[in-house]
Amino acid sequence: MNFPDIADEAAEREQQLIEVALANRPKPQMAYTGECHWCEEPISKGHYCDASCREDHEKFIRAQSQRGVA
Numbered sequence: 411m412n413f414p415d416i417a418d419e420a421a422e423r424e425q426q427l428i429e430v431a432l433a434n435r436p437k438p439q440m441a442y443t444g445e446c447h448w449c450e451e452p453i454s455k456g457h458y459c460d461a462s463c464r465e466d467h468e469k470f471i472r473a474q475s476q477r478g479v480a
């Protein structure tokens with residue numbers, strides 16, 4: 411008898427779908443603003459001043475979206 415809770419399994423699957431959707435979705439909030447979206451450093455192009463800012467911001471967005479679901 412080792413069946414996982416069905417609700418847990420559904421939640422886990424839903425989370426996977428959300429992550430796939432997030433990964434594939436164009437990011438509407440990612441307009442060029444002249445600033446890094448994370449640390450607000452002025453930048454001449456793109457959305458972030460460097461890759462670690464992008465990663466931190468993506469983690470932040472993911473954490474926020476999970477809080478909204480839960």
Ligand SMILES: [Zn+2]
Pocket residue numbers: 446447448449450451458459460463
């Ligand atoms: Zn930055």
